[in-house]
Amino acid sequence: xxxRATILACLAAMTLSYAAAATATGxxxxxxxxxxxxxxxxxxxxxxxxxDRDALYSAVDDILLPRFDQQxxxxxxxxxxxxxxxxxxxxxxxxxxxxxxxxxxxxxxxEYRGDELEVLPVNGDLSKGKTLVETLVTLDSGxxxxxNYRMRLKDGQWKAYDVVIEGISYVSNYRSQYAGExxxxxxxxxxxxxxxxxxxxAGDAQ
Numbered sequence: 356x357x358x359r360a361t362i363l364a365c366l367a368a369m370t371l372s373y374a375a376a377a378t379a380t381g382x383x384x385x386x387x388x389x390x391x392x393x394x395x396x397x398x399x400x401x402x403x404x405x406x407d408r409d410a411l412y413s414a415v416d417d418i419l420l421p422r423f424d425q426q427x428x429x430x431x432x433x434x435x436x437x438x439x440x441x442x443x444x445x446x447x448x449x450x451x452x453x454x455x456x457x458x459x460x461x462x463x464x465x466e467y468r469g470d471e472l473e474v475l476p477v478n479g480d481l482s483k484g485k486t487l488v489e490t491l492v493t494l495d496s497g498x499x500x501x502x503n504y505r506m507r508l509k510d511g512q513w514k515a516y517d518v519v520i521e522g523i524s525y526v527s528n529y530r531s532q533y534a535g536e537x538x539x540x541x542x543x544x545x546x547x548x549x550x551x552x553x554x555x556x557a558g559d560a561q
Contacts, residue, residue, distance in 0.1 A: 381481065382488045382506045382513040385422075387474045404465060415461045424507060424514040425453045431516065432529045436537045447546050452529070454553035484508040487519075 404411040429449035430437045437445065471493040477486055488504040505517035505526075517526040536545045 381477070382486050382504075383474050383477045385506075385513055386472070386488050386490060386504065401465065404461075408461070411461045411465070412457060415457055419457060419460065420453075422512070422514055423453070424509055424516040425449050427507065427509075427514075428452070428516045428526060431526045432533060433537075434530050434534055436534070436542060440542050444542050444546060447550065448542075451546060451549040451553045455549060458553065481508075486513075 400410075400414065404414070426449055429445065429452055432452060433440065433445070433448060440448065473491040473493075475489040475491070477488055479486055485505070485507045488506060490502050490504070492500045492502050494500060500521060503519040504515050505519065505524075506513045506515050508514075517524055519525070533545060536548075540548075
């Protein structure tokens, strides 16, 4: 479907963009330096990744995990239920949510075909420790899609915690989705379902 293809392509851009974080100094540079690295990674590994999902997930995890603020994202998604959850429940939810997102990003990598990425200048005071990096992704079809990354400075490194595609926030979407599920099923049941889905990539890719 068109929207799914757009989202997957944009997520692929987001995932591989973090590969440059170790050398980039600012949030915009992290995204900008990624375009070249992304094309190189796909050119070298597309066949392997297509055949070996474990290799794909491992490669994405190596790139994404150090540069993605799992705990902050998990807390935002859980919303008011974060305060109600035990430390163990919080960690289980964070781990399962990250695994689910990782698998979505990984599938997006395989669909990425060299779309153009334009990073816009970052506005605002970076000393506040949070910023929005705005980009424009031009798909193969010629459609230009705004993709923005919410990032925060943690331990001296810019990390992403949300992606906003065509005005739609992934964190807000997940928070709305899980709020209803937490209310109807309870925290443990929701976590168990998410853990089951994230351990079954085929089921999670629906």
